[in-house]
Amino acid sequence: MLVLKVGFGEWLERSRSRRNPVTPVLGGHPRVPQAEAYQKLMAGKVDIKIEVIAQADAQTKITLVNRAKKGWPDIIFGTAADTAQFLDPSNGFAADLTTTVSKDIFTGFGEGNSDCLFDGKYYCLKNDLANTVLWYNTKIFKELKLTVPTTMEEFAATAMKLKGTGYSAGAIGDQNYYASFLQSSECPLAQITAPNTVRIAPEDPKCTRVSKLVQPLLDAGVVDKRSSFDAGFIADVAKKNKVAMTLGPSWFGDFVIKPADSWGVPAGEIAAANMPAWGPAPDDRSGAYGGGVFTVSSHSAFPQAAADAAVWMTTSDVMAKLETTPTFPAYGPANKLWEARISVDPYYASNPYPAMAAGANKISQVDRPVRFPFVAQIGTVLQAGINGGGTLEAAQTDFAKSLQNLAPSSGYTVETK
Amino acid sequence: MARSHTKLNSLFVGSIMFAPYFALLIAFGIVPIVVAARTSLEASVLNPDGGPLNYLQVLQDFRFLPALLNVGIFLILYVPAMLIVVAGMSLLLDTVQGKWNISLRLAYLVPASLTGATSVLVWYFLLEPTLSPYQDILKALGLTQGGDIWRAPNLAYIFVVMAFFTGAGNWIVVQYGSLQSIPDDILEAARIDGASGPQIALKIKLPLIKKYLVYMGILVFAAGLQVFVEPQLISASVYPGLASNWSLNQLSYSFAFQGNNLGAAAALSLMLLLVCIVSAVVLIFRTDFFEGSGVKRK
Numbered sequence: 267m268l269v270l271k272v273g274f275g276e277w278l279e280r281s282r283s284r285r286n287p288v289t290p291v292l293g294g295h296p297r298v299p300q301a302e303a304y305q306k307l308m309a310g311k312v313d314i315k316i317e318v319i320a321q322a323d324a325q326t327k328i329t330l331v332n333r334a335k336k337g338w339p340d341i342i343f344g345t346a347a348d349t350a351q352f353l354d355p356s357n358g359f360a361a362d363l364t365t366t367v368s369k370d371i372f373t374g375f376g377e378g379n380s381d382c383l384f385d386g387k388y389y390c391l392k393n394d395l396a397n398t399v400l401w402y403n404t405k406i407f408k409e410l411k412l413t414v415p416t417t418m419e420e421f422a423a424t425a426m427k428l429k430g431t432g433y434s435a436g437a438i439g440d441q442n443y444y445a446s447f448l449q450s451s452e453c454p455l456a457q458i459t460a461p462n463t464v465r466i467a468p469e470d471p472k473c474t475r476v477s478k479l480v481q482p483l484l485d486a487g488v489v490d491k492r493s494s495f496d497a498g499f500i501a502d503v504a505k506k507n508k509v510a511m512t513l514g515p516s517w518f519g520d521f522v523i524k525p526a527d528s529w530g531v532p533a534g535e536i537a538a539a540n541m542p543a544w545g546p547a548p549d550d551r552s553g554a555y556g557g558g559v560f561t562v563s564s565h566s567a568f569p570q571a572a573a574d575a576a577v578w579m580t581t582s583d584v585m586a587k588l589e590t591t592p593t594f595p596a597y598g599p600a601n602k603l604w605e606a607r608i609s610v611d612p613y614y615a616s617n618p619y620p621a622m623a624a625g626a627n628k629i630s631q632v633d634r635p636v637r638f639p640f641v642a643q644i645g646t647v648l649q650a651g652i653n654g655g656g657t658l659e660a661a662q663t664d665f666a667k668s669l670q671n672l673a674p675s676s677g678y679t680v681e682t683k
Numbered sequence: 684m685a686r687s688h689t690k691l692n693s694l695f696v697g698s699i700m701f702a703p704y705f706a707l708l709i710a711f712g713i714v715p716i717v718v719a720a721r722t723s724l725e726a727s728v729l730n731p732d733g734g735p736l737n738y739l740q741v742l743q744d745f746r747f748l749p750a751l752l753n754v755g756i757f758l759i760l761y762v763p764a765m766l767i768v769v770a771g772m773s774l775l776l777d778t779v780q781g782k783w784n785i786s787l788r789l790a791y792l793v794p795a796s797l798t799g800a801t802s803v804l805v806w807y808f809l810l811e812p813t814l815s816p817y818q819d820i821l822k823a824l825g826l827t828q829g830g831d832i833w834r835a836p837n838l839a840y841i842f843v844v845m846a847f848f849t850g851a852g853n854w855i856v857v858q859y860g861s862l863q864s865i866p867d868d869i870l871e872a873a874r875i876d877g878a879s880g881p882q883i884a885l886k887i888k889l890p891l892i893k894k895y896l897v898y899m900g901i902l903v904f905a906a907g908l909q910v911f912v913e914p915q916l917i918s919a920s921v922y923p924g925l926a927s928n929w930s931l932n933q934l935s936y937s938f939a940f941q942g943n944n945l946g947a948a949a950a951l952s953l954m955l956l957l958v959c960i961v962s963a964v965v966l967i968f969r970t971d972f973f974e975g976s977g978v979k980r981k
Binding site: 322329333356492638642643653668676 | 727728729745813814827830833834835919922924925927928937939940942
């Protein structure tokens with residue numbers, strides 16, 4: 267979680283130093299190099315203070331400074347769900363960016379900034395997209411004479427061909443099951459149908475078709491009930507290079523499949539293909555596992571400078587560089603520069619960019635960022651159900667029930683049909 | 684006249700000695716409770732008018748009963764385990780005198796240095812079948828995957844183990860100290876009367892340190908009721924979300940920082956405080972906690 271504080275010039279900085287203490291930079295956050303580049307660029311013009319806090323602490327921090335009525339960061343990096351909480355009148359931290367950010371910028375984002383659109387206004391700027399694609403091992407596919415699936419039915423059929431071969435079609439026991447399967451299927455679990463009304467309908471055919479398709483794969487042992495990050499799955503399957511294919515977000519390649527301390531799949535074997543479609547368009551959406559946003563404070567003493575900083579963080583050419591922006595930029599022009607880098611990355615067996623770009627424009631918008639802790643419930647209920655060996659149908663139903671119980675505590679009326 | 688002067692003097696000295704504690708009690712004990720009491724009546728999205736409805740909403744929340752059950756199981760396991768093991772180990776330690784005693788006391792204290800995040804990481808490493816140095820034992824027990832261990836039904840036991848090893852060592856040393864306060868002549872008389880070692884331990888020493896065990900029980904119960912660090916860290920890092928809202932304190936945290944409902948959070952915190960106070964009062968008055976302290980009106 268990245269927190270930026272901005273101010274104009276040294277003299278102004280001195281005058282407000284009591285309200286804006288210098289805060290340390292703690293290393294290790296992927297967005298820190300981006301922020302440091304901006305800090306360097308604006309040296310002498312705008313003073314940038316960078317602070318790193320745990321992502322899970324974003325809402326805590328804002329709630330506390332709201333309570334103290336001072337000490338707000340000017341910009342905060344987090345999730346669109348955080349923004350949904352921040353723009354609620356009971357919180358009020360998120361600023362409406364309609365007037366401080368130019369229309370050209372919003373146009374440049376295209377669909378990339380749709381997570382930040384609430385009731386016709388933009389309350390954040392999307393940093394990166396994490397749409398799901400099909401990652402597959404070209405060497406294993408060649409060895410087993412498999413063809414790359416283009417539909418979910420083909421995905422299931424291809425996965426079934428792995429039975430008895432010792433190869434796997436990936437692990438689903440974490441948020442990936444929601445993102446790659448339920449969300450891409452447009453299962454309504456956080457669908458905003460009216461202001462403060464959310465539809466959570468696990469019996470919708472677009473939910474039930476998911477468990478019907480995946481349960482046989484789980485039963486056959488060709489998809490794993492563990493997480494892609496599970497130490498056991500990594501040791502037993504991934505590190506042995508036994509993952510023939512997996513659905514996963516665009517960052518899986520660089521952050522999960524490639525690193526030697528993760529799956530450590532050798533160079534030249536991995537490729538990305540378009541997210542398999544549940545049906546013909548428009549039933550061909552992708553899901554999203556992650557993707558951060560910058561939210562600007564409505565309390566900032568320098569609203570334009572704060573908005574400009576958020577714009578730069580999400581749109582600058584620095585976004586194209588690996589060391590500053592390791593994930594798929596949401597802003598179109600920055601994304602093009604990033605493409606130039608990833609498309610020639612020798613690690614991949616073929617250019618993974620086209621598949622990433624194809625899915626980026628098709629992220630399902632049925633489920634929306636909501637004020638209640640949706641993602642936490644994935645871990646508590648959905649993931650726990652899958653890891654525990656129960657049926658997917660039961661895990662989905664329990665997950666939906668927990669959301670139906672939780673949503674009213676954040677002021678939502680729940681529709682279940 | 685002299686007597687009343689002495690009384691006044693004593694009152695003055697006593698007040699001076701009590702003043703720092705009193706100031707801290709007001710600042711960090713009473714004021715937060717008053718603030719929490721006021722906050723617990725604040726308006727929220729669920730309760731726009733504010734007031735005592737916040738308390739009812741906490742009790743009606745769908746996460747409340749599961750969290751209460753989790754904490755209940757945790758307490759049933761944790762408090763007796765602490766009392767029995769600590770009392771037993773202290774009595775054993777008391778029998779070992781000489782040069783080994785200091786080394787043993789130090790050895791009991793070492794596990795207590797692993798607290799919070801460190802403790803969770805160490806136990807994750809020990810219990811994760813694919814990483815554990817004891818994976819052969821775990822596999823023999825049928826535990827071959829992380830998911831076999833890190834499951835909701837197992838969490839109470841895992842958290843008890845974490846909390847136990849963090850806290851027991853300290854308390855063993857404390858209770859050893861209380862055993863040292865037993866006058867030698869009582870033990871000597873017991874020996875002359877023919878009492879065996881176990882009889883002295885169970886029938887002489889244990890009753891004489893009962894009040895210290897009651898004191899420990901109160902604190903261990905209060906700490907257990909407020910269990911937070913272990914489930915929160917497991918949820919935040921090792922298995923995301925696995926134990927979110929597992930305990931009542933976590934639920935209070937969620938009310939405050941995920942539900943933007945500080946009123947409900949304060950209401951739940953005050954309910955926990957009330958349970959702690961009532962439990963402590965019951966324990967104190969149902970035992971001879973304040974008797975035989977050696978301080979008598981002169």
